[in-house]
Amino acid sequence: MADPVQNRLVFAYPGDIDTPTGGYGYDRRVIAGLRQAGWQVDLLPLGDGFPFPSIETAEAAATLLNTVPLDTALVVDGLAYGVLPAAVETLSRRRSVVALVHHPLCQENGLGTKEAESFKASENEALRHAAHVIVTSSATAAQVGALFAVAKECISVVEPGTDRPDPALKRPCQVVRLLSVGTIVPRKGYDLLFSALTEHSDKAWHLDVVGDTTRDKAYYADLLRLLEETGLSDRVTFHGSVDESLLGSFYSSADVFVLASRYEGYGMAYTEALAHGLPVVGSGGGAVPDTLSVEGATYCGVEDVCLLSDALEQLINNETFRVRQASLARAASSALPTWENAAKRFGEVVSRVCLDEIA
Structure with missing residues (x-):
């Protein structure tokens, strides 16, 4: 990695970072790992209601993203990034933005046809302006490439880590x-x-x-x-x-x-x-x-x-x-990646895309 003093990152996300879901859990663990590795990571909450933000919330999020210093890397969680195409188009004229896509919003089950099509169009436009896209699996990388025509060289896979808990003692059970x-x-x-x-x-x-x-x-x-x-x-x-x-x-x-x-x-x-x-x-x-x-x-x-x-x-x-x-x-x-591995890989991608450009 680069000199930790130079490793500055703003991580923008929707909603509550402490929400107990896999996506937010990934965010928290990567952020913690980056900080342990010497990164300065500042959190930028973008408001509630995503991926269905009100007009006011979307406008406020765009304003917040524009306040991020140009000498600092910017990563935006895909739950917000995919529905802010106008904001990221404006941002892309002056800086690199990395999108973190856990999975395409348009692939969520339970969406109506119009909702799914609207998400796909929004994500497609937003990802056109991403300097790079980080995804959590090779399967998602393939989907992002196929759905949104993102070039392979513009996508990096950073799989989640896994903790190594002590084995639990299992006794014979009736139920x-x-x-x-x-x-x-x-x-x-x-x-x-x-x-x-x-x-x-x-x-x-x-x-x-x-x-x-x-x-x-x-x-x-x-x-x-x-x-x-x-x-x-x-x-x-x-x-x-x-x-x-x-x-x-x-x-x-x-x-x-x-x-x-x-x-x-x-x-x-x-x-x-x-x-x-x-x-x-x-x-x-x-x-x-x-x-x-x-x-x-x-x-x-x-x-x-x-x-x-x-x-x-x-x-x-x-x-x-x-x-x-x-x-x-x-x-x-035992063969699964650790969170330390995941954070290291994440930092390497961000450094290559954003910080090398800043330097």
Whole structure:
């Protein structure tokens, strides 16, 4: 890296940086890693409501971005960047801007056709003016290139890191503890998961769901109705958002991790589960096939309830298989990048794109 004294970065983001989601978690850990490596990282909150900001919020965000000194690198989180095309077009005339794209906004499940098309047009215009784009997986890099015609040399992959928790002592259990972690929105596929579990109502299991239940209240209400209709209400517990310490305890006490996503830009919850030595069952497009292409994980395609059901049945019914998958999961996690690696890589990209130009 360059001389730490010269490593100055403004990280612009929408909403609350402490929001307990994978995207914000990535932001926090990279920022912390950069600071530990000697970077001066200043945070620039752009306001609430993204990716559907009011006109006033968007205008205020544009004004804030224009206050960033020209001798300082600027990274903008994609949740805001993709819906501020006019602001970044103006910025690009006087400085380099790096866009951090966790996954294309237009790929979010549950969007209407017009909304998806509007996001795609906005992101396409905004990314035309990015000096560089950082993404969290090779799959997202390919999507950004295909959807928005961003050249390969203008995209860098910086995969999330993974912590190395101490192994949890697992005792023989009468009830298999299943864990799913993710915001309660259609993209996370909880309706698919509950449908798959309906086939196993005669078996001894309980599912803990950790994730914000307020983001899409209509979807959450639909899930509660589905559980009531299928008789699974007392087999599933929603815990809402929790802090990182409590989340770690959920991973430690679980026997199996399952997330039936429809799409992930990377899938940090999967790799966290692997690092905790949990057998993983997952699904979805985007980066999920790559993230789950390791021993200890079972990939179940996209929206395939039958495959999900079969994978869960094997892990719930067969303790020997479950223990073996857990051992393979922990072994596989040793090859995952650390957060120190991720921050170093992120800093190298920003230095090359922005700071070398400033110097």
